[in-house]
Amino acid sequence: MRAPPPGSADALRTAFVEGATTATATCVGALARIAAQNRDLGAMLAVDEAAVLRRAAALDGLADRRLAGPLAGVPVAVKDNICTAGLTTTAGSRALEGFQPPYSATAVERLERAGAIVIGKTNCDEFAMGSSSEHSAFGPVRNPWDRSRTPGGSSGGSAAAIAAGLVPLALGSDTGGSVRQPAALCGCIGLRPTYGRVSRHGLIAFASSLDQIGPLALTIRDAAAALAAIAGPDDLDATSAPVPVPDWGAALRGDIRGVRIGFPRHLLERGVDADVARAVEAAMDVFAARGAVVRDITLAHADLAVPVYYLIATAEASSNLARYDGVRYGHRAAGADSLRAMYEASRSEGFGAEVKRRIILGTFVLSAGYYDAYYLKAQAARAHITAGYASALAEADLIALPTSPTPAFPLGERVQDPVAMYLSDVFTVGASLAGLPAISVPCGFTGAGLPVGLQLVGRPFDEAALFCAADVYERETGPWQPCASGARRRGGA
């Protein structure tokens, strides 16, 4: 087996189990990096140092560290829309400022059961609505590779934390690309599991037919280990699928011979940065050289994916966010003299502009007279898009795409132009609508030194195929490192 890269979760866990380090030393290092870098990065929102060190000391005190779990002694950052008992969870919103969840999300509980240590919460677009992490009530996240640019979003804090080397693992949530797109823009790995693979219990809901929790990391082995820790059915989430969790480590065998990769080259003809297109095409050459069968395919109705996504996601958001009324938790406006006035003032003070825009659009498309014209047609179009993916995946084992049409864009560039921002998701929303697993892996750099992401989309519950192909690509072009190391990755543009 290959030696894990220094600083990876695998390396830290091995060192912890073998007694070469302690969880306390690992966490002290992570906390020091956060203290040194976060003021500028804005990646972390809440860190409870005392709780982190207590947990680390408890792990260090175990009689047999081998029993501490597959992520023993590994610090993990968790997106701030995933509930953590006793640790403030805001989803990047004034509406939830100071909210202390009474329970942890199932994914967090499972991470901790695997021996991981939640180091803190990561900044994100408010209620995960955005593609740049600028729509946080607590300030934007900056991209570690170029701090004048966004890290992508909405899990931008998680991606920036990985890219800056603060932690080796993070959790994000992916509704329309919110794990994959920031991973691409920050040069790390981001996985959206199959819909139903990971419990959403404790994930603050945005669009429930789309939301999934997924890991971000810098090695495929770490991403696979994190998914293995959080995956599997959960009685607290009826949409979690009763599907066995395989041994994804076995998929990392470095052999992709005969695997059919469908490449919808026609989608790169418009609106894709030339360096991004070149990097992704170069990745196809890498796969072909390792024995994969790469062939051009057509992805039907792909042009409708972004419009359909923004009709369905906003409709679901308008319903999910109706719960923020200032009564049982969250922000309550002062001085209202009626219940309705209190609802309206609390919501209007609590929500930022992008959340209000999406709630208003979603309410509109569900309202009498417009439901049939917009929402119902979007649902039908969603089924056509899903059928298009199923058809493509009948003739290919994987679909390869850019993750984002452009590299990281300057802060402020798209924040007042919602359509331009929504088009950041043009290559990621399709897999979301179809409920398919998809991974973004680092795929070289632009001429300006900005990371590029390659996306692979697989069949339902076949994350193994994603890990297998991504592992081959990592062997060929990795190791992928945080930008703080000053290392430039090999391969790609």
Add this chain to the structure above:
Amino acid sequence: MPAGREDFPVARVAALARLQVSPAESDLFQAQLTQVLAFVGRAADAALDVAAPDDGGDRAPVRERPDAAGESLGAEAALANAPDAIDAPHLVRVPKVLG
């Protein structure tokens, strides 16, 4: 083209969503949402059968659990984040509903 595309009714829809929008926000949202609606409306304009095709996807069965009372959060924890809670009995206080 579905109705409402050209002139997004911000004030009426915001009221449905229990949101207040200032005149400045209303003007900004009007322009932005009119643009957004023209964009997302492509999905509504697409000549696709409303009778959706079988998407061919493997769907896991929906998990069900017994319809029985189980553990709950408890009143104290449930009220711990309430902006205006009364400890005993466990209640939240809100403005008058009736005059």
